Amino acid sequence: MRLIFGVDIGGTTIKFGKFTEELKLLEKWSVETDLSDYGAHIVPQVAEVLSAHMKEQKIRKEEVLGIGMGIPGPVTSGGYVEKCVNLHWTGFNPVTELQKFFPGFVIRAENDANVASLGEYFQGAGRDASSMMMVTLGTGVGGGVILDGKILTGAHGIGGEIGHIATDPTQEETCNCGNKGCIDQCASATGIVRKAEKLLKSLDQASVLRELETLTAKEVCDGAREGDELSVRIIEECMYPLGVGLAHFSHAFDPEMYVIGGGVSLAGEVILDAVRKGYEAHLFLTGKGADIRLAELGNDAGVTGACALIAKE
């Protein structure tokens, strides 16, 4: 049996997973990301953690099939990262850098949202699909498209950036990207809080949300799940435009399945119901649409997909 290491590098923590060739998770752990010196220590840190683990567990080099990495920014061919704001990298290649510590190892890197999508595709909600889009609802909205087991990176680095499809004409604020009405502005945790504050102010409707000192997306999702009417309305208004965006994508690419993940998706079915409403209302000849499901791997999607870069190459 040979092993694969999956590494999911984030701006706060670096997650590690040790897997079999069949993508069975054997062990996982994480460390805080060392962001000092413009992120110059991150790759050495990854190398040190993996070397220490191999030494401790008496894993020989020959037993390791490879190391896959997820990077929180656009990654082009060969693992090159033009700019990664969260890690302070500019014009840097984490693959060639990590290779210096592990000569002869197979090492791969891809964008973290794409890598998480790959994880869900092979081991999570998408394991029976041949084509899939994963949408990650967190602080922002990201996504990844997988076709026949391969990540679609896109020709100009905007593949999977479904958060910036503009389908919410009710947005008044301008998005970080410069446009208006982006899915990112409504279906993200930030968007849910913004919508909640707006509706709490403009409506008289009673709600459990009014009793809270600080309002977060989690409380709105909890409220919706427990049937609080205003919370349900907030979630519906936030998720409907996402459903519209998925319908748009289905008309061109027509994936077999959509998988909704990220922190906000933990709210469960209440999210899916609202997404499906927007999706079905905008679909050509309704009834032929894609399956829309919740993600299954949670925080393990990244390390799993990073390993899939090696195992499924």
Place this chain on the structure above:
Amino acid sequence: MRLIFGVDIGGTTIKFGKFTEELKLLEKWSVETDLSDYGAHIVPQVAEVLSAHMKEQKIRKEEVLGIGMGIPGPVTSGGYVEKCVNLHWTGFNPVTELQKFFPGFVIRAENDANVASLGEYFQGAGRDASSMMMVTLGTGVGGGVILDGKILTGAHGIGGEIGHIATDPTQEETCNCGNKGCIDQCASATGIVRKAEKLLKSLDQASVLRELETLTAKEVCDGAREGDELSVRIIEECMYPLGVGLAHFSHAFDPEMYVIGGGVSLAGEVILDAVRKGYEAHLFLTGKGADIRLAELGNDAGVTGACALIAKE
């Protein structure tokens, strides 16, 4: 040198093309489609025309690499057609049917819009692109997506149906598909005429269009190309929503290029300018977008792509 026959079956005419393995067009011709008896004679008609040509030109069976077909409706695996309204087919497989006349030949069929896209991809405007979407502006709006030389058929038969992305909130009428605001309602020849009639009625603005007895999309396109201000405005209002739809698609799939074809595209650059305006206004971090070009093969795209089904298999 071996030959390939490309057959583009339409509701009015069947186009034939004889090509080399390198997709060089040697000869083309067409016949009127025999729609009698619920389309039962169409495949025998194709067989007869091809057999007569082979006999006349003394082409031996061994010289023919295969026959590719474009069908004006959804085609699923193996060439099966569940329903093709224009040809009156229901639950019919033109591939197995044609095979009876040409045993041992390689025969393939795909949807005609997809096949035309494949033609432009290999021999037309898309020949330098690795991923491409073609949009066909005719009576309606169709499309096809090509990735790495393969047609993306989609999981539920709606891949490439970009005409039914709803991006035009100004539409008051309901589209054939039951939705409102579809690209099909504005960027098609029908949509251009509808928009022209509406603006001619509601505005006082002088225009060459006012002098016409019957108004067609061609006159509006001609007017726009010649600088008639009202015609330019009509084309802009009709094509802007198409640009928005392409921007939506770019955020998920990010193709290298869009190719605009079909009768309406003969209007030329005036169409592209309006499409680009909508595209750029809705693109994430503008400047990274796809190349938007006019199709180059005209009516030959279908027969060329049908041959590519065989040549590039």
